[in-house]
Amino acid sequence: MWTIILVLVGLALFILYKMFIVVEMREEVILERFGKYRETLKPGLHFLIPFVDRVAYRQEIREQVIDVPHQKCITSDNIEVEVDGIIYVKVMDAYKASYGINDYKLASINLAQTTMRSEVGKITLDDTFSERDKMNEAIVEELDKASDPWGVKVMRYEIKDIQPSEDIVLTMEKQMEAEREKRAEITESTGERDARINVSAGKRQGAILLSEGEREKRINEANGQAREMELLAEATAYGIERIADAIAQPGGSLAVKMRLTEQYIDEFEGIVENANVSVLPVEAANLKTFFEGAAQISNQTNPS
Structure with missing residues (x-):
């Protein structure tokens, strides 16, 4: 019971x-x-x-995180890389998610892998590291189109890792090392070039300053010589002017003649003393006495 x-x-x-x-x-x-x-x-x-x-x-109905396993992809430059990522999806329509597809999570993973292989095949290895955002957007766009009948919205896709093969990694390391050495050589050569330019510029500036100094020196010397000649000319002109004034005075002309006669006689005596001459005309010997007498007569005739 x-x-x-x-x-x-x-x-x-x-x-x-x-x-x-x-x-x-x-x-x-x-x-x-x-x-x-x-x-x-x-x-x-x-x-x-x-x-x-x-x-x-x-x-x-909450946003779900789906891990996409590693997969091998070939870039446009025929290099093999392994790529994995994460999909963020959200069920927008429970009816479509239940009856529109058997397993939307598995379908999203497979579609993400297929799209990723396609996108990686369009770019080179170097671009795979710099074009991640563009690849993520392209994958989200393709997944969103395909998942609409499933009632699932793909919110975003993120690439977690891009791993080339070991041989490619070694090659890239050698390439980076060569690039660093190249940049170091360029930097060193640029420094040496700048140093030579600075030295040559300094020498050029020094030569310019030296030439300018020499030019200023020559200009100053020329100006000094010109001033000296000008002063000398002025003094000579002044002296000649004084002589002309003196000549213009009464008896000045005769005095000039007498002075010239005296200078002539003095110079003639010097020539006779230094010359090997044993016979001279009597007129030449008495010439000085003649002119001295003439001078005395002139002085008596024109008393000052």
Whole structure:
């Protein structure tokens, strides 16, 4: 008797359990009646008809993170790299996510891998490191188009890692080392060139200053010589002017002649003394006496 009662109580509790369902805030539930879609249950408490209604699917409506495994891709310059990433998706329509595709997570992973291989094949190895944002946007665009019938929205895609093969890594390291050496040589040669330019510029400036100094010196010397000649000319002109004034005075002309005669006689005596001459005319010997007498007569005739 107690056994039957316990069985009936357990059956009642089971039926009562089947009559109610609690949908959590983070999900939506697909309800089927006799195997046919009935409705989509929103978060809250819902009543079910036992053995008639059943919960077919529970869909997570929060944004989900799906890891995309490593895959090998070939770049446009025929270099093999391994790429992995992360997809962020969100179920927008629980009905489509339940009946539009068998497993939208697996489909998203496979589609992401296919799109990634296609995008990597369009660029070179060097561009795979600098064009990540563009590749992410292209993959999101392609995934979003394909996932629309699934009721799933691809929020974003992020490339986690791009790993070339070991041989390529060694080659890249050698290339980077060569590039560093090249930049060092360029920097060193540029420094030497700048040093030579500075030295030559200094020498040129020094030569320019030296030539300018020499030019100023010559200009100053020329100006000094010109001034000296000018002063000498002025003094000579002044002396000649004084002589002319003196000549213009009464008896000045005779005095000039007498002075010239005296200079002539003095010079002639010097020539005669230094010359090897043993015979001279008597007129030449008495010439000085003649002129001295003439001078005395002139002085008596023209007293001052």
